[in-house]
Amino acid sequence: MATIRFTANLARHRPVPVLLANGETLACALQNAMKDDALLASYVLDEQGRLRKHVNIFIDGALLRDRIKLSDPLTPNAEIYIMQALSGG
Numbered sequence: 603m604a605t606i607r608f609t610a611n612l613a614r615h616r617p618v619p620v621l622l623a624n625g626e627t628l629a630c631a632l633q634n635a636m637k638d639d640a641l642l643a644s645y646v647l648d649e650q651g652r653l654r655k656h657v658n659i660f661i662d663g664a665l666l667r668d669r670i671k672l673s674d675p676l677t678p679n680a681e682i683y684i685m686q687a688l689s690g691g
Contacts, residue, residue: 604631604676609685612645628661629672631682646684658687 606621625631629651636643648654653669660666660683666674676682 603678604635604680604682606631606635606682606684609683611686612684616641618642625676627672628659628666628668628674628676628682631676631680632672656687657684659684 603622603624606623608618612618621635623631623635625634632643632646636646646654646657646659651672653659653666653672658665661674661676662681666672668674
């Protein structure tokens with residue numbers, strides 16, 4: 603089962619528990635983890651189910667590869683970190 607953690611910047615706006623979810627891909631795990639929390643899902647994903655522009659996800663310490671379909675495969679005990687991406691100069 604994958605563990606999904608959020609950085610503290612989201613916790614400033616609302617409580618964010620550590621989530622546990624099954625899924626062979628990142629998309630499946632996120633869907634399973636956030637199916638009952640539309641507000642949290644809207645922070646991470648846009649209306650087409652794609653990763654929002656200013657959000658990054660790391661899987662087992664590596665930046666995800668597929669921002670569109672979220673098809674990155676997960677190990678059974680994957681550690682997923684969701685954070686706000688920094689932009690600007």
